[in-house]
Amino acid sequence: MSTSDNKPSITIFRGWKDFGKHVWSPFVIKLEARMRFAGIKYAVDVGSPKTGPKGKIPYVECKQNKSLDGGPAADDYEEVQQLADSTLIIKTLVQWGELPDLNAALSSTDGAKDMALRALLEDKLYFYHMWERWILNYYTMRDHALGAIPYPVRIVVGLIIYRGQLSTLHGQGTGRYSGQEIAAFRYEIWESINALLLEARRQQQQQQQAQSASTASTVGAQADQQLPPPPPFWVLGRDQPTEADATLFAFIVSVLISTAAPDSQRVVRAFPVILDYAQRIQDQYFPDYEKWSV
Structure with a gap:
């Protein structure tokens, strides 16, 4: 999805406002741990199951700057993708090359x-x-x-x-x-x-x-x-x-x-x-x- 100089910004929607704290959902903690094991920076926000792609927490929003091939800088735009389900989020980010595959050597x-x-x-x-x-x-x-x-x-x-x-x-x-x-x-x-x-x-x-x-x-x-x-x-x-x-x-x-x-x-x-x-x-x-x- 990205090159080394154009990494997407990732926001994890956790369902609670408890910034600086773990939340009660093990699937949120799992996703955050997975990001931190890889040293990937991310932001957190509250969000709601109603606005998530699969109607549940957590979900993430990935934003990345894009440009039209051969077009001027003015044609740059921001691509936004939402992903849901902690396991599917991790698998997708691995496929995109944003996360390492921790199990590759097993x-x-x-x-x-x-x-x-x-x-x-x-x-x-x-x-x-x-x-x-x-x-x-x-x-x-x-x-x-x-x-x-x-x-x-x-x-x-x-x-x-x-x-x-x-x-x-x-x-x-x-x-x-x-x-x-x-x-x-x-x-x-x-x-x-x-x-x-x-x-x-x-x-x-x-x-x-x-x-x-x-x-x-x-x-x-x-x-x-x-x-x-x-x-x-x-x-x-x-x-x-x-x-x-x-x-x-x-x-x-x-x-x-x-x-x-x-x-x-x-x-x-x-x-x-x-x-x-x-x-x-x-x-x-x-x-x-x-x-x-x-």
Whole structure:
């Protein structure tokens, strides 16, 4: 879509005015993380599902200056394109050459693992979270999601959304389980993620120890220097993030900042390595964003 000297300006519409903060939507956080992993600059704005191409958040607007072939500068115009759905946005920006393909170097086996983890989070855990927020903690979720709407109208709109969520969850299957069963399923997912991250961090520590041993002669001279913060480790145990890391980070942060997800918060906070994983990514890639309470 662009050359190196004519990059498009990208605006992410996040649905909330909380500038300088993560928003509750894991798909917004995922998209922002993906941009920051690549060092791509972007702006943020509120937007609305009503104005988005697919009727949902997030969506992006890409603006790029164009000129007619052989025409004078006065014929320049601005091309504007809107993209929707976090996964499709990322795929399109990769195709345009605006984002690197984080999974390009993965083997077919690791690629399948990456896809499976993303599907576990986006197509399974997401609905358990939806149930917890919109059904179990309805009033908290309603007032956050619809906070910009006057209270009397908020009641009506909230009930419409609530009924829609009930119908969606029942059709998808989550709504057919008891609260206890959903909690057990949700815990099982986070427990599995905890195991993956423990192994990924262990691999990173082994690599760092090997590197330290090979440079032991210089350690003494640097002993008095303050050590830098530990770098992120990545869920597949690689030295660079993959698509799954953007998604996993997003779901962790979404839980940690949402007051409509108290049960999920307790589960996530019970796994120190999950907190460590998110903390390191936050420190390196989102230093300008407000951090969740510890």
